[in-house]
Amino acid sequence: MKVQFAPINIPLQRRIQTVAVLQWIFSFLLLAQLCCGFFVILILGNFWFLAVLYLLWLYLDWETPCTGGRRFQWMSNWTVWKYFREYFPIHLIKTSDLNPNHNYLFGFHPHGVLVAGAFGNFCTGTSFKNLFPGLTPYLHIMPMWFGCPFFREYIMSAGMVSVSKRSVSYVLNNKGGGHASIIVIGGAEESLNAHPGSLTLNILKRKGFIKLALKHGAHLVPVFSFGENELFKQIANPRGSWLRNVQEKLQKIMGFAIPLFHGRGIFQYSFGFIPYRQPIHTVGKFPVP
Template identity: 30%
Template sequence: MHKKSFPAGSRPVSPISACLLLSVTVMIVGGVIGMFVWCCSSLARVPLLLGYYGYIWYSDTPRNCGSAYDGFSKSWLVEKLSGWFPFKITISEKLKPDSMKKSDQYLFACHPHGINGEFRLFMDVKMRETFPNLASWRCLAASVVFYVPLLREISLYTHCIDAGKASATKAMKAGHSIIVVPGGEQEQMLTRFQEEIVYLRKRKGFVRLAMENNAKIVPVYTFGMSDLYIPSGFLYDFRFWLMKRFRFVICLYSGPFGLPIPFRVPLNMVFGEPISYPATDGKPSKELVDKVHE
């Protein structure tokens, strides 16, 4: 157990709120396992499992702008979950939401990923009220997410699409702005308790993507993400190898009272000043990408 049971600034954890969050966690994990066991417990039900996996395996929805459902982010459950954290949004003076045009496109580059990337759910809930003139957006998520039952549906409902370049480009051509976490799985695995770690030096694809589509690059940083969980070092090298080899992340962590739920710490999402760059006609040079990235 880490020396600090609760991070500085964390809020009291009420039993009711903790039970709700724990129930959702168990529901997702248990639902996936339960469905698999239920289908495999009878040969007559195996075709149901095969049919579902056949559908999600061949479905092109995550690579074709997704299937966002705003009603999910406005639901009672998501509202209660997002209320777990004291959440604040700070916007740079040079990023003026009221002056945004429906035709403007943005690429929001978010750091850090954190253990589970909870900020993305809150961002989905708050984007419409924070940027009322933003036409639409999609959030890039790891491909493996779309092969896990329930997690797949939740991700699609909350504006997620496959993180491949072809999927992102198609979404931008369709007029969507993009939310991306450049650090990805690498940054996720590098998360340390109460340490700010960003994996960015080798991640330049998001800059090129924005420049190819003439989108404005907005850096976003969420303070408090490293305070949410205490990561476990159990089998870390093996899990890191899995991530490098298969791009599949197994996160082991604990929160208050050793439960797999986050500490109630304040989160402050800061939207920085848009990064300007010369017009490229959609064909930026490597040198220009490197310069903007720096």
């Protein structure tokens, strides 16, 4: 395979954008494991009492991911996220006004490999609040991530909460309105279908979110993120292939999918785990009462 190296005279701003995306990839793929490892080191080392104190905190704070989380706006406004969004770039496109007196459930498609569009639009910066004043977005993710010591604090600070039924109900049950639950409808299983130039959505058996919206009187907002599947290349895994069968079995055991993907590197464009520079346009349609 011929390696295509990046030019030497790339502007500094683009270099910074690449570093910003690199730290996001690190956070997504490795930070949870490192946090768990650090916690084990605390338990086995001389600072075991810190681990005990954190376990006490974890016990007292266990329900927070299901009760609205713990958002810190300053974390969402980090400058690094500005460069992260500019890398692709990521755009949130408004097609209609949303009354802040109502609660909304955003059905997000597609999952892609790493859900960059959902994270960039709903967990970073102020573009969402500028377009939809009075609304607070809550990105719902797999509950397992909130069992990771320290990592749970990091993701909650960005506005992420559990995707459990109880958590979604808590957000949508806000009496004064102004809440927006964002659910990636296809789930992690849909990531196995994230191939450039193709689109396969897992929606036929995903109707629970509609029932929740009806139960709480929330308005449904279909959201589509164009370009999400173009960020990475994935090893061919058609349904029925041995690779797909293994991936689906592992997903049933572990609860999450493992797509075998690759993108570009830091100094070359041929291989690596950094996504390709492809624009993402996330479009929300008219709400369905």
